[in-house]
Amino acid sequence: MTPDDYYxxxxxxxxxxxxxxxxxxxAAVGQHEQQQTGLALxxxxxxxxLSSRAARFGLCSLAVLVGLFRVLQVLGLFLAPSFGx
Amino acid sequence: xxxxxxxxxxxxVALVLSLLATGLGHVYCGRIGRGLAFFFAFLLxxxxxxxxxxxxxxxxxxxxxxxxxxxxxxxxxxxxxDAVRLAWAARGHYELKDYNRPLIYALYLLVGFATPLLAIxxxxxxxxxxxxxxxxxxxxxxxxxxxxxxxxxxxxLRGLQRGEVIVLRAPDKRELTFVxxxxxxxxxxxxxxxxxxxxxxxxxxxxxxxxxxxxxxxxQATGEVFHESNAGRRYLIMLGGGEKxxxxxxxxxxxxxxxxxxxxxxxxxxxxxxxxxVPLGDVLGFVQYVYLPAETWARFGVYQDG
Numbered sequence: 001m002t003p004d005d006y007y008x009x010x011x012x013x014x015x016x017x018x019x020x021x022x023x024x025x026x027a028a029v030g031q032h033e034q035q036q037t038g039l040a041l042x043x044x045x046x047x048x049x050l051s052s053r054a055a056r057f058g059l060c061s062l063a064v065l066v067g068l069f070r071v072l073q074v075l076g077l078f079l080a081p082s083f084g085x
Numbered sequence: 086x087x088x089x090x091x092x093x094x095x096x097x098v099a100l101v102l103s104l105l106a107t108g109l110g111h112v113y114c115g116r117i118g119r120g121l122a123f124f125f126a127f128l129l130x131x132x133x134x135x136x137x138x139x140x141x142x143x144x145x146x147x148x149x150x151x152x153x154x155x156x157x158x159x160x161x162x163x164x165x166x167d168a169v170r171l172a173w174a175a176r177g178h179y180e181l182k183d184y185n186r187p188l189i190y191a192l193y194l195l196v197g198f199a200t201p202l203l204a205i206x207x208x209x210x211x212x213x214x215x216x217x218x219x220x221x222x223x224x225x226x227x228x229x230x231x232x233x234x235x236x237x238x239x240x241x242l243r244g245l246q247r248g249e250v251i252v253l254r255a256p257d258k259r260e261l262t263f264v265x266x267x268x269x270x271x272x273x274x275x276x277x278x279x280x281x282x283x284x285x286x287x288x289x290x291x292x293x294x295x296x297x298x299x300x301x302x303x304x305q306a307t308g309e310v311f312h313e314s315n316a317g318r319r320y321l322i323m324l325g326g327g328e329k330x331x332x333x334x335x336x337x338x339x340x341x342x343x344x345x346x347x348x349x350x351x352x353x354x355x356x357x358x359x360x361x362x363v364p365l366g367d368v369l370g371f372v373q374y375v376y377l378p379a380e381t382w383a384r385f386g387v388y389q390d391g
Contacts (some may be wrong), residue, residue, distance in 0.1 A: 056097055063104040067165070070104075073205050074130065074157050078376060080217035080232050 092179045094299055099172035102190070105167040106197025109190065110168025114175055115182045123164035124197060129156040131204040138212045138238045138373075144386030147374045148233070150213075206301045211237055214270040214369065215376070216252060222348035222355065223264050225302040225310055226250060226390060227319045227372065230379030233264070233388065237370035245270060245344055246369065247284070248318030250388065251347065254367040256314065257360045264372065265346035265356055265363075268315065275345045276336035280324055282347070283336070284311075290314045294321065306350055312391055320390035334358045344368070 001009075049055050072079075094114050103110030107127045111120030133153045137146050218231040227233065227250065245251065255261040269275035269284050270354055276283040281305045283289070291311040299321075308325035315377050331352060339345050343362035348354025357363065377386035 035227035059101055060097055063101040067104040067161075070161065070201065071158050072160075073202065074154055076205065077134070077154055077208060077213060078215050078232070078234075079153070 092181050093177050093181050094172040094175040096169045096172040096176065099168040100165060103168040104193075105202075106194050107161055107164050109193050109197055110165065111171065112184060112189070112193055113186070114168060114171040115179065116171060117182070117184055119167075120164075123160060123167075126160045127157050127164070128201065128204060130154055130209060134208050135212055135238075138236050140374070142387060147376060147386055150234075150374075151376065168194060176249055184251055213237065214252075215371075216264070218264065218379075221353055222350050223250070223266070223305050224306040224350045224353075225299055226266070226349045227264055227375075227388075228302070228379040228384075229305050231384075232376055232377035233372050234374040234376055235370040236373040238373060245365070245371075246318075247273075247316035248320060248390070250372040250390075251346070252369045252372065253363050254369065256359065256363055256367060263346075263355070263370065265348055265354075266320065267344050268347050268357070269339050269345040271339050271341045271343060273339050274336055274347070275334070277334040277347075279333065280331075280351050282315075284315065291322075304380070306353065308350070308352065318390060320349065322351055323353075324351050342366075 051057075099110035099113055102113050106124075108120030108122075108124035111117065111123065130153045134150060137150045137153075140145075141149070214235050214237060214254065216233050216235060218227055218229055221229050247270060248269055249267045250264065251267055252262055252264050255263050268282060274283075274285050281288055291313050294310045294312055302310070302323075306323055308323040311322050311324060312319050313322045331354070334357070340362055343364050345357045347358070347364055349358045372388045374386065375384050375388050
């Protein structure tokens with residue numbers, strides 16, 4: 001074999017696609033699109049939820065409660081349980 | 086009139102994020118440096134409390150401790166207001182920063198919410214813990230209605246001292262905590278006979294105290310008040326006025342790793358005469374401050390005997 005033959009053989013080896021390669025690529029592309037659709041749906045759902053005044057009010061109220069808890073926790077250094085006798 | 090850009094900041098989101106984790110509202114508004122500064126300023130109360138526990142032993146230190154807790158709350162609330170103000174200014178237009186990503190928000194939220202909770206829990210478990218006194222076993226030293234701060238850092242380092250007022254987990258009722266005075270330590274011989282206390286064969290000296298200076302105690306218990314001396318400490322005790330006399334305690338040597346404790350209101354105290362020696366592992370710490378005293382504000386500050 002001449003060097004050119006070796007080169008041609010090497011090139012064929014590089015370009016020969018393994019069996020089922022195209023199917024795997026297409027399956028991966030489909031999965032990715034599905035994921036993107038799921039993410040977009042979740043984002044759209046979240047945006048729709050947060051666009052309502054009631055949801056915003058609910059979230060703010062919840063956050064204020066968490067805030068109160070955190071303030072009480074800091075001041076809790078001075079909040080005392082009871083002793084026995 | 087121009088439409089707000091989709092990236093414009095919304096004040097209510099900044100409010101929610103800031104309330105959940107100090108500084109997160111600033112991250113949302115593109116001011117991460119300022120947000121982190123608020124976060125660490127809020128956490129400063131923790132090392133400050135440790136420093137007070139180690140080095141502070143004055144009324145001024147107690148005031149500083151109270152102010153540091155109030156300061157932490159102030160920083161927290163100011164950070165919320167500041168984040169809302171920044172978001173309001175950027176509600177029309179905002180250029181997204183690299184860190185304006187859901188993952189960064191989630192991580193900051195996790196760390197920013199959990200760290201203060203953990204810090205305060207550790208402070209209460211290992212540095213200072215507050216207690217309220219509902220019972221009169223330590224009258225006239227510690228009164229019913231007193232709020233005290235117990236220092237938990239000192240006794241594991243330097244050990245207990247005779248005459249010290251400590252808080253302990255009750256040996257016979259594990260869910261309760263008692264405040265008592267250390268009378269004898271490991272290796273000492275101790276006995277109580279007709280309310281006279283003997284340590285290493287020597288009776289603890291007593292001296293009657295006139296009632297005039299202790300008028301504030303009279304509303305809490307009746308009995309005769311004495312100064313008792315133990316290992317160089319002089320403190321007040323009360324005798325008489327009990328519903329029934331407490332039993333004597335035959336002479337015994339305090340076992341290794343334990344101590345013997347009594348209440349200062351000797352006829353109204355459930356103490357070592359009844360539950361025996363206290364393992365040192367059950368001692369939570371010593372009474373360092375009275376931060377909300379009963380009867381008179383003259384007792385505010387460092388706890389002082391007699």
